[in-house]
Amino acid sequence: MLGRGLNDVGFWRWGAMYSRDFDQHVTFGSSGLDRDGLVRDNADQLNALWRDPARVTVVFWRGQALMNNDGTGLARLVSDHPLLPAAREDTVYLGRDGASPVFAAVIADWPEVLNREKGNPFLDQRVTPHPLVGVGGFSELRSVMTRISRRDAELAASARSLFEYHRTHVFCARCGGKTEMTEGGWRRRCLDCDRPHFPRSDPVVIMLVTRGNDVLLGRSPGWPDGMYSLLAGFVEPGETVENAVRREVFEEAGISVGPVRYLGSQPWAFPASLMLGYQGHALDAEIAIDPKELDDAKWVSKEELLSDMSNTEPSLKAARKGAIAHHILRGWVSGHYDGPLPWN
Secondary structure (H helix, E strand, O other): OOOOOOOOOOHHHOHHHHOOOHHHHOOOOOOOOEOOHHHOOOHHHHHHHHHOOOOEEEEEEOOEEEEOOOOOOEOOEEOOOOOOHHHHHHOEEEEEEOOEEEEEEEOOOOHHHOOOOOOOOOOOOOEEOOOOOOOOOEEOHHHHOOOOOHHHHHHHHHHHHHHHHHHHOOEOOOOOOEEEEEHHHOEEEEOOOOOEEOOOOEEEEEEEEEEOOEEEEEEOOOOOOOEEEOEEEEOOOOOOHHHHHHHHHHHHHOOOEEEEEEEEEEEEOOOOEEEEEEEEEEOOOOOOOOOOOOOEEEEEEHHHHHHHHHOOOOOOEEOOOOOHHHHHHHHHHOOOOOOOOOOO
16 A cells, blocks of 8 residues: 655545546636637627626736736736727637636737747746736746636636637638638638638647556656656547557557546647546557657656655656646556556
8 A cells, every 4th residue: 555645735535536526626627617608709799898897808928827916816907907908809708707707818029028038948937027017927827827726727728729829820721811810719710711710629648558556657858857747649630539549659658558548638728739638558568669759768656656746856757737647647646547447
């Protein structure tokens, strides 16, 4: 039996909630946000919501979210804030948070940041204040995702994915014509051929591949020293997610996978993925990595992983907190995913 030791309060009580309420406990999971989708195609209603005195707006810059003073939540700018009047055309309607309609806006660079150097490519932890905003500053969402509420996480993930979609889909894929944002930011329309275009989410499988008491972990090129995580990859056209699990694990690590079962999902707005968590049973143990995909892969025992997750200075850094990989690995070391897997 595994001993105690994880610093997370209540860690050993997590098992019962994993299969039942996965999406309510993983970061960026469901918060019960009322997305108010029925008003999106009504311009008059959207304009009325924008003029509503209760309206609040969350703001993004270069993909980073404007946070409050202590960095524990999104800053919600009121309707008359001086940063917002010029932003109406580029806003998206996210839904209702209680009585407040919630919009999201992107702002352009300002003179003080034009020559700003690039931050850490893996995780930029800088906070950038804006001269017209009297709260907090702009932060990379991954650096604050474990400190914000489920509601703020859902709002931020939705807004960030939508803005990235609009940034990269200015032209029509059918005729090459210019497109415009419609339906509160949830659709684009070609001005030449009238074709509608919808925001996309890219399905990605992420796999807890186990063999007895061991789990398969890998590391990608460019990751910080010592960091390992679950293997993951995009689902291909015409492929089931179960077969995507088997294909990706074999391509990246040379391991054949048998039975597979679904665990849960996580929206991952970097830029627009839907992470689909699965567990698979390994049929063999000899690893043969694809060096184009992985720097390394190895089997790690439950005891070793538990020790590293409990240690403030671990030798093996297993997935960042807030990511679905970390959530799944915590469930596994707690014993929740033990037992036989059904074939599918």
